Structures are given as structure tokens and as C-alpha cells.
Amino acid sequence: MSARLARPTVNTPFHISLDWWQRTRQDFMSHLREAACGDCQKRYPLDGALSQIDFIDPHTAEVRRLNSLWQCVIETCSQHPDYYSPELPLATALFRALVARANSPLTPSEMQTIIGRSNAQTILRVLTGPNAILGIVPVE
């Protein structure tokens, strides 16, 4: 098989790199908690312990270890109409889209459909700037 190296396009899948968060010593959990709605934040307070569950990707059957707060965001918060509030910064909305999908890779085109604003080219430009934003990088 021959491999092709190509500049990312609107059809290139992106995901949140947890390695990036570790490498840059930024707090992924605080950003996750910001994406959580009031119900989930109350259910899983800051000082409470979180359990780990195996989340099965509905498309690839890949298993991702998520904590119970993340699962709550997927099952509860992401269903709220203001989860993708138009007042959110675009990068935050993209981060929330990936969180809601348990970090299943999404293309800029798919992200645009999910968040319901901007356009795929602008999203691509945001994600391929000189520095990764919120750990969102192309899938290797």
C-alpha cells in the first residue's frame, strides 16, 4: 500500500490529544468541567471521586476510558440546547463537539454540522494555526 502525506482538509479527522494536555501541563479536567451542565457538576462535585468507564464508540466499537463526569456530559449536558451556545468561542464549541462524541474523530465539515455555525474552511483554519488549540489535532 502506498501512503499519502497531505495538508489537512475539511475532510481530515481531528480529535483531542490527551497527550497534548499532559505535555503542555494544562488542566483538561477543568475544561471538561466547564463544558458540564449544572446537573452534572452537582452530581460530580469538584472534590468528589470520579469512576472510570469503558465507552464504546457507536461507529468503530473502539473503547475509550472516560470518567463518569465525561459520560454525564455525553448523556446529559450535550443534549441541552445551549451546549453549543453561539456565544461560545468557536474553539470551545469545537472542543465540546469532540467531548460530546467521546473524542471520536470529527472532520471540520462534521464539526460545522454539529455546532451549527461557522463554516468548514474557517474551522479548518482555526484548527491548523501555528499552535494546537485545546489539544485538538489531526488524527495520526
Added chain:
Amino acid sequence: MVRKWPNYSISTHLTTNSYPQLLPRRLTPPIIKGEIIFNDREANFAVPYTVDSPEYWQSFTVSGRDVDRVEDRLLEAGVPQAITDLAELIIRGRLDDSAAERPANDAEIRLYQPKYSYEVGQHLRFSALNNALGVVVGTRSGENPTVGQFDVMRVRMDRGGEREFAVNYTADHPLNADAASSGTTNALTYVNHVARVLAQRLAQSADYVAFGDLWFRRDLLPDVNISHLIIAEAVIDVAGEAQSTNALLKDVELPGTDSAIRAFALNVALAQDAERRFVNVGTPAAPRWALREGVAV
């Protein structure tokens, strides 16, 4: 020494000389030990396309090997060929090449479906991941009270890294459906796209000539000279109406025994007449030739 190149648009193949680089050399960094290294972010952008993926065919470009196949077909058949037939020839050729590159133990690579379980050491193909390959390196029990009983296998992927997948997972999941589990795209559904790209490539060479969707080598055609065109013009003029190619060939005597080649040669000559005397008032598949001036069609 590894050299790093600035971030710019490029597309190239890494591993084989069968499919040459696609961009002018000035835009192409050298291949060092089979690798092309971009800056750190660019290096993450490797997207392996295989013949099973839509992206492979959507980004199809004609290679030297493809042209060789076209040449061989034109010479073997000895008559003009439809561009879609040539495109299908190329697609099948690439599928054969890809199959030949697969490891000898390809039959031992199983298709991954979550409803089954797999032993450590089993090689798997992941249809939902663009047919990525991997080998099972471990298993454990799954933990998700809302889903029910299942296990998790850890897989070392051929493209690098390890990932986990559900196994013994009998719940409703698209990958558990046998009819849709192949995950491979039907390459032949892209025949029209490949045909368009191929036609553009052949049109860039004076060696090939087309009429309608038929293509042939120019040097295999009988010569149609000015005398032949004058005769054709006269036949149409006398008839007072458009004439089919076969009708014209009764009077326009071209060398050769194959009627398909003679018809194709005459069609090309009439269509490309420098004085633009002729117009096809029929279809490319069933041309009818009229004079551009003064003859009722």
C-alpha cells in the same frame, strides 16, 4: 540527517516507483530513506489511503503504469476503446497491484467485529478505520454498567500506537451486521471519475485521439488526407442532407480492413477539419455529418 521542510501543500507517494510523485519536482522535498519529514505538526498529517477507501479514488491521478495499461489494451484490442472501459481497466489493475502487495498470510487477517472474541496474536482488519490493520496484544473485562457484559481487547496498530476495542459485545452495533461489515468501497463505482481524469491526461498527449468517448492511438489510424475530405464534402453536398459515417465510407476509401478503425479515423478527421467544413448533427455514438454552410439537415 533528517531535514525538515516548511509547511506547504504537497501530495506524494512514499513507497513505490509505480506511482510517481504528483507535483513538480521544485515543490517536492527529497525522499530520505523512504520518509518525508515535515515540521512536527505536519508529520502527524499522514493519511494512508488504500484502494479500499473512497479517498483513494476521489484523489485519483494517472500514473505511468496506468498509461502502460492503456497502451497495452489499445494495442491488443486494435480498435478504439471507450474511456470508461479504459478506466475500469485501470481500476482493476490497481486492485490487482494492491492485492499483490498484501502479505502472504493475508488470509489469516480476520475482519474485526465486536460480537466475536479474538486471541492474543490474532491479526485483524478494522473496516471502520479505513481498513487499518493490527494485532491483538491483550484482553480485559469491560466496565460499563449501562451496556452489559463485554470485554476489551488491546490492539497494536500497524500504523503505530495501541488502541482498545470492544469484543464479546453482542449488542446492536453497525459492525456486528454481517452484510455491511466489509467496510470496503466498491472501487468500480468511481469508474466515471477515473474516466474523466484519464481523458484529461490522454488529451494532453498528441499520441492519443478521441471521438465521443472512444480513444485510440493516433499512429494506428489510417491517414485521412485532404482528398478524402473533399470527397466527403462532395457526397454530403450531392445528397443534400447529413450523411452517416458508414455512408461516407462507401465513397471515402480509407486503407485498412477494420471498419471500426476506418470509421473512427474519418470521424476524427471530419471533426478536426482545419477548414471547419463539417458539423456532426447526430450524436457522438451515431454521428451524422452535414456541411456547416448551406445544407439542410
